[in-house]
Amino acid sequence: MAMLHNVARLLQQARRVAVLTGAGVSQESGVPTFRGPGGLWRQHRPEDLATPEAFAKDPRLVWEWYDWRRGLIAEARPNPGHLALAALEDRFEDFTLITQNVDGLHRRAGSRQVVEIHGSIWEVRCLDCGDLREDRRAPIPILPTCSLCGGLLRPNVVWFGEALDPVRLEQVREALVRAQVMLLAGTSAVVQPAAAFGLWAQQAGAVLVEINPVPTPLSLRCDYVLKGPAGEILPALLAALPQPGGGL
Numbered sequence: 467m468a469m470l471h472n473v474a475r476l477l478q479q480a481r482r483v484a485v486l487t488g489a490g491v492s493q494e495s496g497v498p499t500f501r502g503p504g505g506l507w508r509q510h511r512p513e514d515l516a517t518p519e520a521f522a523k524d525p526r527l528v529w530e531w532y533d534w535r536r537g538l539i540a541e542a543r544p545n546p547g548h549l550a551l552a553a554l555e556d557r558f559e560d561f562t563l564i565t566q567n568v569d570g571l572h573r574r575a576g577s578r579q580v581v582e583i584h585g586s587i588w589e590v591r592c593l594d595c596g597d598l599r600e601d602r603r604a605p606i607p608i609l610p611t612c613s614l615c616g617g618l619l620r621p622n623v624v625w626f627g628e629a630l631d632p633v634r635l636e637q638v639r640e641a642l643v644r645a646q647v648m649l650l651a652g653t654s655a656v657v658q659p660a661a662a663f664g665l666w667a668q669q670a671g672a673v674l675v676e677i678n679p680v681p682t683p684l685s686l687r688c689d690y691v692l693k694g695p696a697g698e699i700l701p702a703l704l705a706a707l708p709q710p711g712g713g714l
């Protein structure tokens with residue numbers, strides 16, 4: 467695919483790279499995407515469950531949804547797409563992986579410089595005392611309570627209508643304005659503000675590359691569109707780069 471080699475050549479010349487991933491990069495690990503087939507749970511849409519209102523109204527239902535996802539993710543393993551991104555991290559002077567995913571698979575694949583803008587499904591926060599900790603119980607007792615004060619715990623993720631962490635947003639902004647190449651992998655480019663990150667980077671001078679089996683609202687704005695699964699395209703991009711420390 468000539469397009470892929472053009473992108474590989476771009477990466478070869480780049481020193482500063484940013485990547486935004488979405489649920490599509492975890493799809494090949496068996497974690498259902500939000501808006502694709504298998505994303506629905508008991509006929510509920512994520513937009514209806516991942517909100518403070520839904521949790522206030524029926525915390526048990528929302529926790530059952532998260533417990534179901536935590537169970538799936540606990541069984542999932544990083545796929546070649548995650549592993550390629552982890553390997554790419556060491557090939558650039560400056561590489562920032564921004565993810566909308568809360569599954570933690572990038573870190574399990576070995577990525578270190580990861581900005582989890584929507585939080586982590588493996589962290590819980592107490593509504594009363596604010597205690598924040600990792601909790602990997604699968605299944606998790608429903609309703610889970612705080613071991614310090616007995617208050618109700620919530621998943622430490624960003625729900626619809628909630629603001630993203632300003633510290634992480636600043637990390638994102640710094641990465642986007644510096645990037646010479648930005649990859650958008652496995653995202654439907656629907657959820658804001660993440661869906662705007664690619665355009666921010668492009669306006670600041672980055673070449674924008676989309677990796678997705680299907681077109682998205684951003685496809686026409688991208689400089690390159692690599693049509694296909696991230697689990698194949700990312701390893702192919704990695705393989706097309708000169709070997710690290712290799713000969714001439």
Ligand code: BV8
Pocket residue numbers: 487488489490491493494499500501502505513516566567568584623624625626627628629630651652653654655656657658659677678679680682694695696697
């Ligand atoms: C905020 C954490 C303001 C929880 C998530 C207009 C109208 C209505 C609402 C809004 C609006 N504009 C903005 C909003 C608000 C809202 C929003 O964007 N709504 C959308 C639905 C329109 N945004 C927010 O509320 C955000 N906050 O704006 O705050 C504010 C400011 C100050 C003070 C107070 C408030 C917060 C958004 C965060 C929501 N939380 N997740 C959880 O996970 O449980 S979002 C959720 O969607 C996930 O994080 C997910 O990652 C994310 C985006 O989805 P994608 O990752 O793109 O996944 P999707 O399934 O959609 O697509 C998968 C893609 O992969 C597809 O394109 C598919 O083709 C592709 N694919 C499939 N297989 C593969 C593949 N690609 C590659 N390889 C494959 N093998």
Ligand code: ZN
Pocket residue numbers: 592593594595596597612613614615616617
């Ligand atoms: Zn507490």
